[in-house]
Amino acid sequence: MITSDERSILQAARTLAAGKLVAIPTETVYGLAADATNGDAVAGIFEAKGRPHFNPLICHVSDIAMAGRYALIDPLSRKLMDAFWPGPLTLVLPLRPDTHIHPLVAAGLETVALRMPRGIAGKIIAALGHPLAAPSANTSGKISGTSAQAVADDLGAKIALILDAGPSEVGLESTIVKVDGDAVLLLRPGGLAAEDVEAVIGQKLQRMDQRAAIEAPGMLASHYAPAAGVRLNVHEVRHGEALLAFGPTRAINAQAAAAHLNLSETGNLREAAANLFDYMKRLDRLGSAVIAVEPIPFNGLGEAINDRLVRAAAPRVPPIAELEQIK
Structure with a gap:
């Protein structure tokens, strides 16, 4: 490096x-x-x-x-x-x-x-x-x-x-x-x-409909995924989940999270976008089975942030080696 x-x-x-x-x-x-x-x-x-x-x-x-x-x-x-x-x-x-x-x-x-x-x-x-x-x-x-x-x-x-x-x-x-x-x-x-x-x-x-043919990178339904499962638009945190927060107001029972990081304390979407992948990686390394994500608005860069989160939460595509074994 x-x-x-x-x-x-x-x-x-x-x-x-x-x-x-x-x-x-x-x-x-x-x-x-x-x-x-x-x-x-x-x-x-x-x-x-x-x-x-x-x-x-x-x-x-x-x-x-x-x-x-x-x-x-x-x-x-x-x-x-x-x-x-x-x-x-x-x-x-x-x-x-x-x-x-x-x-x-x-x-x-x-x-x-x-x-x-x-x-x-x-x-x-x-x-x-x-x-x-x-x-x-x-x-x-x-x-x-x-x-x-x-x-x-x-x-x-x-x-x-x-x-x-x-x-x-x-x-x-x-x-x-x-x-x-x-x-x-x-x-x-x-x-x-x-x-x-x-x-x-x-x-x-x-x-584009997410079911459309792949015309460009990043159009796979499952993409940008951590090892942990991802639960979106969370209004109440379950015990032991890692919490990916957004803005100044917390979800119910946020204190039960095993760990939490806030994409932007002030609700700034540009700051949230810059932090998204790094914070997902950091929470994933802690070993929780699920990362709970608080709601993020869809305006401006929020559309792209939500796109990445939806793909991260989608059912996982098996690795190529597993697909070969399935055939």
Whole structure:
């Protein structure tokens, strides 16, 4: 694990060019990165995470010009790029027919999910000269890493290099949007509030049914899950549960919780988003069978927070090895 600075940019780019995996800090969460044009390297992401191959990866670019080399950009998507890049917005776009992005990245789809990250990640991509496939740096389906130490604890032995830039600023994965004719689809709520996107495009985003086909990362029904069970919208705590609180008012019987952390004492949704994955990990390590979560409003970033919590509480998908045994 090394500190993110100007010297580490070239070291990370050299490591990626050699086909190895690098954990990189972004403003959303830490990403497990590989050269998106190198099939062996991309396969290493799936192997390290234990990620299903039908689940596509976000492709990170250094600028809009790089995005245009790999995808067809419609005017409305370009408007969103101008407004929110670099930042926590991913756009799903048609792949160019002559693209060099490896097919594993798109998981067999004719589209690619593109994002331009803020900070040192963009500099690494520019130094490499290729886009980076970079899902969150955690075991598939588990809680995303928002610090270098969380990544090291989970995947350290499987990664050639981990860059440390401190806690992630946003703390939630990017919002994913797709322009589909006259409609604009919200495929995954995230670190950019839907209302901010709607203000730029001048129309409402259409929400996707959770049963819809997987078109982008983070659409699996069970995802972001701790080892403990998760109970949502709790108004009364059961004895021995760990409590994930929100705001100044506690649920009934909160004193019976084995432990508790408050996402935001003041009810600030931005603070809650930044703390979500870290606090879930910390409560999970205490060994309670259930994490009880107090209600969180759905406005603004609350939509993305609730999306992650619903997926964390969903029935768990068996690991790939178990699925093979079931066949």
